[in-house]
Amino acid sequence: MKIKSLYPLTFFAVLQVVSLVAFSQSEPDVNNLKLKDYRPVSIYKVPQTNVEKAKFAAIDFHSHDYPKSDAEVDEWVKTMDNAGIAKTIILSYSTGKRLDSVIDKYSRYKNRFEVWCGFDYTDNDKPGWEKKAVAELERCYKKGARGVGELGDKGLGEFYSTPTPGWGIHIDDARMKPLIEKCGELHMPISIHVAEDAWMYQKPDSTNDGLMNSSKWQVDLTKKGIIGHDELITTLENAVRNNPKTTFIACHLANTCSDLSVLGRLFDKYPNLYADIAARYGELAPIPRYVHAFIEKYNNRLVYGTDMGPDKEMYHTTFRILETADEHFYEHNQFGYHWPLYGLSLTDATLKKLYSENGKKILSR
């Protein structure tokens, strides 16, 4: 009897202690709250749309070799089926044996994946390097690579390439010309990442609009030999202008999200330039009316891309941002920013072009 009557009391006391501890842990002093820990939950009772499948079958122009096994490739294909992703471009940025192994990995799904290669910068300090690099490009093409990417230059040269980075070599370097021309000849588009968005060049201080991302991806302009954002855009423009028979895809809207007029000017001048919207949803969604107008205007030149892993939630987030008019929502798991997001509510005609029609044009060789 005694024990029985004591038991609920003891249980209640333990509960109280547990809830006190939990309370003190989850309620930090607001004066000590850090921006990186700020995870607001939207309070608005406004429509929330869960979009699990792209409205029109999509080609993802910007993904990477994420799966570690055949089973993970199978899993990815299932996720793509459910999300309405017809095809994924794997930007392997590699050459040689590494490229061959990536192509072999996806060979069971030839109509669902395309693997693109890199450039081989091995021995680029020696004369005659370009010839060897062109020969390797042709070998990659024969093995099955149908495009080049992701080239990547954040100011110090083409450093994404595996196994050998092209430090100090920018896309408009004269030595790149034979490679770029060969790409045109073989109808291999070049997917290239230049610079970073403007936040990453500003000081990561209390005035930085995108502080958390900016501190993570900060570009250090004091590094020896580094060139800045606008100079990098110029290297891209030079290469696009000087190689009109080669198709270029500027990754992440050429990292001009804070001033899309820069990309608009390039689109106006160069018909061989496209851009993917990969991994810039967080940057586009805070200014939905401006971005809606931009994408509608240039809907012949933009392609869908992700660059954020193979999870289904990631795809859903991109569809929600492109297709819906949802307001003031957060995706803390996907994006490093602390700001709320808004759907772009693109028109069906534009969604069709963005998801697949422009891509089909690029891939029809």
Ligand SMILES: [Zn+2]
């Ligand atoms: Zn990428």
